[in-house]
Amino acid sequence: MRLGWIILFGIITLVLLFSGFYLFGNYSKGSRAGTVVKMSERGVVFKTWEGQLNLGGFSGETGSPASSLWDFSVSGGEKDVLKALEAASLSGTRLKLYYHEKFVQFDFRGDTKYFIYQVETPDGKLID
Numbered sequence: 001m002r003l004g005w006i007i008l009f010g011i012i013t014l015v016l017l018f019s020g021f022y023l024f025g026n027y028s029k030g031s032r033a034g035t036v037v038k039m040s041e042r043g044v045v046f047k048t049w050e051g052q053l054n055l056g057g058f059s060g061e062t063g064s065p066a067s068s069l070w071d072f073s074v075s076g077g078e079k080d081v082l083k084a085l086e087a088a089s090l091s092g093t094r095l096k097l098y099y100h101e102k103f104v105q106f107d108f109r110g111d112t113k114y115f116i117y118q119v120e121t122p123d124g125k126l127i128d
Contacts, residue, residue, distance in 0.1 A: 026100040027113070031120075032070055033096040036089040039082075046108040049074040049082060051089075051116075053097060072099060073110030075117075084119045084127045096120040 038052040055068040088095050098118035105113045119127040
């Protein structure tokens, strides 16, 4: 009987560790540069901040400017980052966004797997 409890406790512990790893762990990190074209707060119960970054670029066929949008999320606790992103979306300023990519997208955390944690302005100022 005692061995059964030990095995059950071990299984529960492994499931909790595995779940925590997927919920809080990062798959990768990186940066992207572009112009913020949209910022919005979404959700009924779980409020999340979602945005789009226009990466710009040129069409391979015609050589004309092309739009390439990248979707990202921002944690509600990143107040300074949110302010910088909203100001940049109004002014059209090009920014460099630093992100963490999560293993899995959970609806209560955001619409994407990419979470912005730092913003760099054109003058090189980092906003955390």
